[in-house]
Amino acid sequence: xxxxxxxxxxxxxxxxxxxxxxxxxxxxxxxxxxxxxxxxxxxxxxxxxxxxxxxxxxxxxxxxxxxxxxxxxxxxxxxxxxxxxxxxxxxxxxxxxxxxxxxxxxxxxxxxxxxxxxxxxxxxxxxxxxxxxxxxxxxxxxxxxxxxxxxxxxxxxxxxxxxxxxxxxxxxxxxxxxxxxxxxxxxxxxxxxxxxxxxxxxxxxxxxxxxxxxxxxxxxxxxxxxxxxxxxxxxxxxxxxxxxxxxxxxxxxxxxxxxxxxxxxxxxxxxxxxxxxxxxxxxxxx
Amino acid sequence: xxxxxxxxxxxxxxxxxxxxxxxxxxxxxxxxxxxxxxxxxxxxxxxxxxxxxxxxxxxxxxxxxxxxxxxxxxxxxxxxxxxxxxxxxxxxxxxxxxxxxxxxxxxxxxxxxxxxxxxxxxxxxxxxxxxxxxxxxxxxxxxxxxxxxxxxxxxxxxxxxxxxxxxxxxxxxxxxxxxxxxxxxxxxxxxxxxxxxxxxxxxxxxxxxxxxxxxxxxxxxxxx
Numbered sequence: 001x002x003x004x005x006x007x008x009x010x011x012x013x014x015x016x017x018x019x020x021x022x023x024x025x026x027x028x029x030x031x032x033x034x035x036x037x038x039x040x041x042x043x044x045x046x047x048x049x050x051x052x053x054x055x056x057x058x059x060x061x062x063x064x065x066x067x068x069x070x071x072x073x074x075x076x077x078x079x080x081x082x083x084x085x086x087x088x089x090x091x092x093x094x095x096x097x098x099x100x101x102x103x104x105x106x107x108x109x110x111x112x113x114x115x116x117x118x119x120x121x122x123x124x125x126x127x128x129x130x131x132x133x134x135x136x137x138x139x140x141x142x143x144x145x146x147x148x149x150x151x152x153x154x155x156x157x158x159x160x161x162x163x164x165x166x167x168x169x170x171x172x173x174x175x176x177x178x179x180x181x182x183x184x185x186x187x188x189x190x191x192x193x194x195x196x197x198x199x200x201x202x203x204x205x206x207x208x209x210x211x212x213x214x215x216x217x218x219x220x221x222x223x224x225x226x227x228x229x230x231x232x233x234x235x236x237x238x239x240x241x242x243x244x245x246x247x248x249x250x251x252x253x254x255x256x257x258x259x260x261x262x263x264x265x266x267x268x269x270x271x272x273x274x275x276x277x278x279x280x281x282x283x284x285x286x
Numbered sequence: 287x288x289x290x291x292x293x294x295x296x297x298x299x300x301x302x303x304x305x306x307x308x309x310x311x312x313x314x315x316x317x318x319x320x321x322x323x324x325x326x327x328x329x330x331x332x333x334x335x336x337x338x339x340x341x342x343x344x345x346x347x348x349x350x351x352x353x354x355x356x357x358x359x360x361x362x363x364x365x366x367x368x369x370x371x372x373x374x375x376x377x378x379x380x381x382x383x384x385x386x387x388x389x390x391x392x393x394x395x396x397x398x399x400x401x402x403x404x405x406x407x408x409x410x411x412x413x414x415x416x417x418x419x420x421x422x423x424x425x426x427x428x429x430x431x432x433x434x435x436x437x438x439x440x441x442x443x444x445x446x447x448x449x450x451x452x453x454x455x456x457x458x459x460x461x462x463x464x465x466x467x468x469x470x471x472x473x474x475x476x477x478x479x480x481x482x483x484x485x486x487x488x489x490x491x492x493x494x495x496x497x498x499x500x501x502x503x504x505x506x507x508x509x510x
Contacts, residue, residue: 015510053353054509077356084354088347090297097296104289105355154354 004062005029005152005184006050011059013049020045020208023059027201030181032174034195034216035188036275037205043188044085046205047156050186051082064152078107081145085157087129087137095125095140106148117143121166134161142170146177153177155187159194167191171198192272204275211278216271223274224257224266232264243277254278290357290365294339295372302373305331306380313384317392320402322417325381332377332425336370337432344440353509363437363502367494370429378422385414420486427490430497437504 006027013020020042027033037043048054050061052068061068066076089098095118103109118125121139129137138161145153153174159167174185175198189195195202196216203213212219223242233244233251240261241253254277260266309328316322343349352362386409393404 048350048353048509051354053350055507074356074358077354080354082351082354084347084351086347088351090293090342090346090348092297092300101289101293101296104292105357107356 003029005031005064006033006186007062008050009060011049011061012057013045013054014057018042018045018208020049023208023210025203025210025213027184027186029184030178031200032178032185032187032198033201033203034192034199035186035203035205036190036192036195036271037188038190038279040207041205042208043205044156045208047082047084047154047186047188050154051077051080078148079151081148081150081153083138083141083145083153083155083158085160087134087141089129089137089140091128091130093129094127095123098129098140098144099125102144102147108149110147110149114143114147117146121169135163135166138162139166142173146173151183153183153185153187155185157188157190159189159191167194174198192270192275196271202271204278206279206282211282219274220269220271222256222258223254223269224260225269225273225277226253226255226260226264226266227251228253228264236261243281245277245280288357288361288365289355290352290362291368294336294365294369297342298335298339298369298373302335302376305335305373306376309377310380310384310387313381314388314391316414317385317388317407318401320406322414325418325421328377328381328418328421329425329428332370332374332422333429333432335373336366336429337436339369340366340433340436344436359502359505363498363505366433366501367430367498370426370433370494374422374425374429377425378418381418382415385409385411385418416480416483420483423483423486423490427493430494434497434500434504437501438508440508 004026006025008023008025011020011023018040023046035043035046045054049056050063050068052061052073063073064076064079066073089101093101095115099111099114102114103111115125118140121136121143123132123136123139123143129140132140138158142155142158145155159170162170171194174187177183178185187195187199199216201213202216202219204211214222226241228236228251230246230251233246233253236253240259241255244251244253254269254274255266257266309331312324312327316324340349343352389407389409389411392401392407395401397403
């Protein structure tokens with residue numbers, strides 16, 4: 001088993017004005033990594049690059065120990081389950097048809113597992129795809145990704161369009177999935193609270209740049225939000241904090257916990273706050 | 287059967303059945319009117335099925351998803367070509383069955399309802415068979431060209447118009463070539479000799495094979 005389920009080294013990719021430059025990250029085996037970023041940050045592009053569905057301009061990517069450009073990567077894909085942000089099966093297919101169809105792609109496809117997941121998600125396997133709601137379509141795609149004994153799941157916005165109950169159930173399934181230490185998950189989402197619940201690692205993409213990639217617990221420990229007055233903010237050196245939010249009566253800054261001056265009270269921060277402060281700081285810097 | 291081929295056949299099954307029935311009926315009418323000019327539409331129908339399969343995959347993002355599945359580029363691309371051969375074969379069979387049905391109806395009607403007399407029609411009409419073979423070969427070549435265009439340029443509105451125009455032009459051209467009317471616009475081509483048929487077989491097979499090689503190259507090169 002490879003130490004890292006995904007290993008990306010210095011990849012670059014550009015099309016039009018969009019550019020991913022010199023991006024490197026690793027997803028250790030047995031872990032869940034959350035990929036966060038605003039619309040157009042490059043999350044879906046990165047997933048396409050990882051799966052060799054898009055060509056890189058430079059750099060190397062290895063997935064489950066296999067170079068994603070090698071011929072052997074096709075058989076490695078048998079161990080990878082993928083869910084894209086837009087479920088893309090043909091409208092006239094029923095769940096049962098998709099079962100037969102996917103069994104032609106995956107060597108370890110389990111119809112029994114697929115149909116039981118559909119039952120668990122309350123998706124009727126005899127209803128045509130176009131008649132399903134967006135959430136139901138997503139559930140069907142997730143069931144398909146979980147039905148072939150994958151070692152790595154790559155999920156692009158799987159929780160979008162799902163109600164909180166199903167989202168919670170999906171998160172449980174993902175945690176259950178990674179109980180086996182050989183299994184890993186890369187999940188992109190806008191819903192940072194979901195990622196905070198389940199992820200071991202967080203990667204934050206902003207305009208094609210990797211702003212941070214670290215263990216979630218380390219991040220939450222490393223950064224703190226400090227409340228202070230406008231005057232106190234003016235007195236703080238600008239390089240001592242990562243981002244600031246000015247309110248009517250008070251201000252908040254995101255700082256590294258180790259840099260907080262004496263006399264200030266630090267508050268527990270959330271992943272969402274860290275991301276928002278960093279994104280705001282980047283926008284203001286431009 | 288690999289997943290790609292299974293998917294293409296399953297998806298196109300619904301639409302294709304209507305097309306096959308339509309082609310059968312068209313062949314019946316061709317016998318009634320004693321003119322094979324309507325068979326030119328085979329080219330349009332036969333070439334549109336595989337091209338529209340690629341177009342649909344592209345529109346709903348299945349082509350990107352399929353690139354992430356354990357299937358080789360050769361399997362994905364060859365499945366479109368096999369779909370072309372399969373649909374052309376089915377259209378050929380339906381046209382022949384339609385022709386047989388048309389001849390049997392004429393024989394049964396025995397000159398009534400303004401239908402051709404029994405001695406004017408024949409099941410073993412070599413002229414019809416040669417023409418249907420010829421037009422099937424043209425269909426395969428046109429489909430090959432359309433598939434290459436789609437794999438190279440994907441599906442912008444402009445690009446979608448080019449295959450449609452190519453398909454329509456060749457379809458109408460084939461229709462005119464099939465016209466048995468002595469006063470027709472392209473009279474000399476109304477009779478297709480065996481030599482022409484063999485030449486068409488060689489040329490169309492080369493175009494189809496070259497198109498496969500190019501499509502495979504474009505599939506790997508133009509992913510975005």
